[in-house]
Each structure stands twice: as structure tokens, then as C-alpha cells.
Amino acid sequence: MTAALLAFLRERLDEDERDPGGWSPARVLAEVLAKRELLNASNANCPLACRAEHTFSGSCSLRWMGPLHEDEHTGERWLVDDTGARHTPPPAITEWVLRLLALPYAHHPDYRREWAPGA
Numbered sequence: 001m002t003a004a005l006l007a008f009l010r011e012r013l014d015e016d017e018r019d020p021g022g023w024s025p026a027r028v029l030a031e032v033l034a035k036r037e038l039l040n041a042s043n044a045n046c047p048l049a050c051r052a053e054h055t056f057s058g059s060c061s062l063r064w065m066g067p068l069h070e071d072e073h074t075g076e077r078w079l080v081d082d083t084g085a086r087h088t089p090p091p092a093i094t095e096w097v098l099r100l101l102a103l104p105y106a107h108h109p110d111y112r113r114e115w116a117p118g119a
Helices: 002-018 025-042 090-103
Strands: 065-070 077-081
Touching: 002 065, 025 090
Parallel strands: none
Antiparallel strands: 065 077
């Protein structure tokens, strides 16, 4: 599902970039709703490590990790937690964020109902 959802989002962003014209009120409200859901997740009760100033502000699963690092030779990217262990974002969290990013495009004929948050 994630590959199709990623392709859908890339196509919508390409369309928005080509024609950034007027947005409908429904689209603006959908954008606000999706962004509020991401903000609400950042207020979850998390362990102390979540509250470090240098961490992500997304869901708890992402916030306990530190800044993104990239190997200058290989281009490999990873997140480092407070123990120094390397991580990539969990697939379930990545999919959840993608579902929220797709929500403003729910009116699009190519949008799939199974992409809705909570579906």
C-alpha cells in the first residue's frame, strides 16, 4: 500500500506545483485537519527522551529519536537515539504520516478509501 500511496502523493504534489491556483475551502479544511492530527500526536505522553529539544515533533515513535544523520560517502541516512543506536522511522509510523498527507486529496478520483487515517 505504501508504494501506491507514495506515488499518489508525488503525482498530487506535481499537479499542485504545476498549477498552484485557487484552493477550495474543503481542501483548506482538509489540510488543517491533517496538520492538526500531526500536532496532536506531538503532545502525546512520552518518555523523558521524547522531550529533548533536538528531537522530532511528530509521533512519539519518532520524537524519541535524535537528529537525522547522513553518511557523506554512501548517502545512507538514519536517526540516532539517545543511546547512539541507528534507526529508520518505523513503517507503521511512516504509513500513518503518509495517510495524513494524502487526506487533503481525498476528493481526487485516484484516492483510495483504504488510505484514510484509521481505515
